[in-house]
Amino acid sequence: MATLKQVAAHAEVSVQTVSNALNAPHRLRADTLERVNRSIELLNYRPNRNARSLRTSAVELIGYCVPSWPNQTHLVMDQFLHALCAAAERTGRHILLFTAPGGVDGMPTYDDLHARRMVDGFVLSQTETHDPRHGWLKEQGIPFVSFGRVWKETTQPGPWVDVDGAAGSAMAVRHLYESGRRRIAFLGWPKSSGLGEDRVGGWRDACKDLGLPTTGLTVRCREDSIEEGARATARLLDAGRTVDGIVALSDILALGALRELTRRGLTPGHDVGVTGFDDSPLAEVVSPGLTSLRQPMDQIAEELITILTGSSNGSPVERLLRPELVIRGSSAPG
């Protein structure tokens, strides 16, 4: 492996001239620059990142804790990671993956990675209600940005990027309304979920705006499974009232709705319009395809990296992005 010194010797300049050629090329005379660049090329020189990091005390690495998977089926995590990686690379950075216990118990791991200078900062996700990580990191002065707000907190400890779940639900409602649906139900989660309350709120507001009924049209599922989605749908239909639209809080619940409708001889998309959330790989692969709200992953990732690596001059940055409605057969005009 060639070093700066060897390149310098080959180009007959000093080491810092080579360093400047790399980091501040405008400081060199054109002919010197070209000569140095030729030597770099010829010797196939690549700067040693560890030496650089030691000197500058910046590693250009961003820590991300891989969620432990038994917790929750995170069907879009690979999309998120890919987008995050790509966004980081556009700024010359990379993602360092690590595992840590949940909640505040994981904080020593974060602290350690930062103290050893293995990462410059962190991207958080899987934010929970009253998530303690944000406050802790802020207190330690460790740079971070969160994908997801800290729910049920009036002031957010740090910068975040999130997707507007309420706006998403409202988009789904309006879409179903436009295809003629007038009794649109909501399949949700327990009230303890901040994300769940955000999404159900959007559904309720949109229905009221459009003069649609909401009473008796919400079912809260205990867990995020196809089975629960089907059961909830059955409960709705058994209540005797007509339902011609279902906005589900997740693709998984929506899949349950599709199954129950089919089982009863109803045609999803024709008799009842159904929408899901997150546009997971499943949405495309079922039949009829599931209309779903796509999280703008590339934009999310871009914003996260920009905020984390940008000059944090002043107050925390907060970015609420709109999801995109991807229309498929499950909500075809009735």
Next chain:
Amino acid sequence: MATLKQVAAHAEVSVQTVSNALNAPHRLRADTLERVNRSIELLNYRPNRNARSLRTSAVELIGYCVPSWPNQTHLVMDQFLHALCAAAERTGRHILLFTAPGGVDGMPTYDDLHARRMVDGFVLSQTETHDPRHGWLKEQGIPFVSFGRVWKETTQPGPWVDVDGAAGSAMAVRHLYESGRRRIAFLGWPKSSGLGEDRVGGWRDACKDLGLPTTGLTVRCREDSIEEGARATARLLDAGRTVDGIVALSDILALGALRELTRRGLTPGHDVGVTGFDDSPLAEVVSPGLTSLRQPMDQIAEELITILTGSSNGSPVERLLRPELVIRGSSAPG
């Protein structure tokens, strides 16, 4: 941030005694060690990893290229990443994520990361037929290990860990046989897929061993979707012959089989036993639950890290692991 020097001053020893306390504690007298450790604790000292890496030229970081997701729905990637991370951490290492173009076009990216000393080596996955990456990395002398063999190659360029797909299919066949099934079909992929041929081979061999028929019982699906799985199942059933068991090459195809069976008024598990592959989150979440072959992720990750970081003394290491049959309702005794 405290440095070695400060700890040394505090403990009234030299810096290399502190270094030894950390890296070769047996060299210190017990009382010196304790004194040094107290200072380390007190000053909350954490060694700077970049300084260490510069000196030892080992970064304790393993590169993994995040697959670009439109390619293939990789439903168990988060499980894999979590297991890989955990295994790496058990040896004091971490995973560095990056993106790269597919095939040989991505090789400069690998080379660059290694040349800049940002990673010590790579874990590869998503191996393809005649995958050029293995040969390239080996030629450059860049350490790597592959999750997945290079298909249709007589000699493997480097070390690998893989799951025995043939054995998996055979396990599924025998399981269905034991619950009374006698006409067991296989839903597969095109012949161009090495992984597909591995799995269909295991099905064929097991059927022959058990004296079961195989002719007319294989359907090759063009893509890995629920729709294709359902269509293939329809073709099988329309052929007029009885089918009482279906071994599907993937969970997605198996889901298609379940749907088509249900559509025809057949009860999966009761009338026809169905199995999938990979035990993705879906398997647990559908109803009836899908019997599937779980890849032993923790063991896979452990072996990958051991091979990559171990002394590669001599010939490439090859490890073929058995999947585990997770039995659920879709294959309940008929």
Next chain:
DNA sequence: CTGAAAGCGCTTACAG
């Protein structure tokens, strides 16, 4: 515009 010097925070022989 270019170069001699110092130093980032460690570890590795080696001498005592």
Next chain:
DNA sequence: CTGAAAGCGCTTACAG
């Protein structure tokens, strides 16, 4: 068992 010295490969002021 402990310490003085050298050096890993860069970058950062600073002088010329």
